[in-house]
């Protein structure tokens with residue numbers, strides 16, 4: 030793999046992410062916008078509605094976008110068999126790249142497809158969203174980079190898309206974004222628009238029954254971090270806040286059991302609910318955990334959820350001086366209100382969850398996945414370029430990013 034080029038101060042300035050961001054008091058955050066016009070089917074066996082949903086959308090020849098693992102375990106074939114004439118593209122890697130997307134786009138054109146099915150975790154569904162975007166929009170994905178004003182260039186002229194998650198974590202089936210590693214920006218880059226919401230999300234917890242404990246834990250901690258970070262984000266949106274609280278309750282209810290006994294459909298349903306609600310809640314924004322995990326995830330093979338799990342306790346401690354009342358309020362709303370140290374209880378609970386799950390504890394445990402401690406300054410610069418920390422409750426400097434990475438290593 031080529032050595033990624035270090036970002037420069039000019040990059041930081043260009044992205045409006047200078048090392049000392051303006052204080053929230055000087056520039057009030059823009060209001061959060063909640064747009065949710067799309068269909069969501071939820072329940073065991075919901076996948077069997079796929080053909081009817083595609084027919085309703087007028088799709089005759091869908092491209093099923095997935096990853097090699099789902100082909101190997103037979104799930105991709107099973108879902109493709111639910112519709113008459115699906116073409117299959119299974120070349121999506123974890124932390125997908127623009128190259129994955131362009132190869133999928135080629136399949137889409139060659140097979141004369143007229144719609145998409147995203148089947149998988151966040152990588153496959155995000156890749157399907159990006160193929161969908163480039164199927165009707167000119168140029169490259171970098172032209173639609175949120176941090177470069179790309180959202181305004183995304184129109185409603187998109188082919189229909191169904192999203193079927195096979196993990197309970199990213200919530201991208203209910204999200205407006207697609208996150209792809211791009212050569213032009215050298216980092217995971219998001220294209221974001223309400224138009225990118227899948228036309229229909231089909232959430233069938235039976236599709237997650239075969240997920241192994243490690244991936245169940247990592248994706249579950251991704252869902253947990255979505256609920257926590259969106260609740261604490263600086264934008265104000267009561268609908269998203271309520272959804273975040275409910276999502277966190279479902280994750281607390283299902284995560285440990287789903288990891289212990291993957292065949293427990295009740296626990297799997299709770300986790301799929303938590304992931305879906307987490308994905309909706311972060312329409313109001315995320316925080317520094319996601320900026321750091323996007324930076325690290327684009328540089329190696331580390332799992333996004335595992336990175337979030339490691340980073341979240343450190344970020345909560347970093348945010349506590351600026352967000353103590355909100356952390357305490359969230360803890361109280363999910364039933365942790367006791368003893369006058371609600372914020373502390375929530376942080377402890379997250380720490381305990383990490384300790385009890387089959388996950389790496391520290392970033393240093395992920396060096397086999399391509400992460401290197403000496404590159405902390407580079408990772409910190411990439412994190413500053415990411416959009417998520419702009420709604421973090423405590424403004425982040427480059428030094429803050431480096432400090433967080435150092436403490437988590």
Ligand SMILES: [Fe+2]
Pocket residue numbers: 199251255319333337
């Ligand atoms: Fe995430």
